[in-house]
Amino acid sequence: MQIDIGFDQLLKIVKKLPSEQLKKLKAEMEKPKTVKHNTDLESLLLKGPVATKKQLETINKNRKAINQWREK
Numbered sequence: 001m002q003i004d005i006g007f008d009q010l011l012k013i014v015k016k017l018p019s020e021q022l023k024k025l026k027a028e029m030e031k032p033k034t035v036k037h038n039t040d041l042e043s044l045l046l047k048g049p050v051a052t053k054k055q056l057e058t059i060n061k062n063r064k065a066i067n068q069w070r071e072k
Helices: 007-015 019-030 036-047 053-071
Strands: none
16 A cells, blocks of 8 residues: 655654654664565576577568568
């Protein structure tokens, strides 16, 4: 669930937190951000299929044919 709160409203809410919760919030904010999704995507792409030279030639021929058709 996503709630649209302005910065000033958020600041007021944070200032009202009890000290223990404020400490927890500060600890969470100081944790380094992880980029897990990007590394997962990168490994997925690196493990994916690779086109052969013949497939690339076919793609280029089709691209040329489509471009010629579009110009007519």
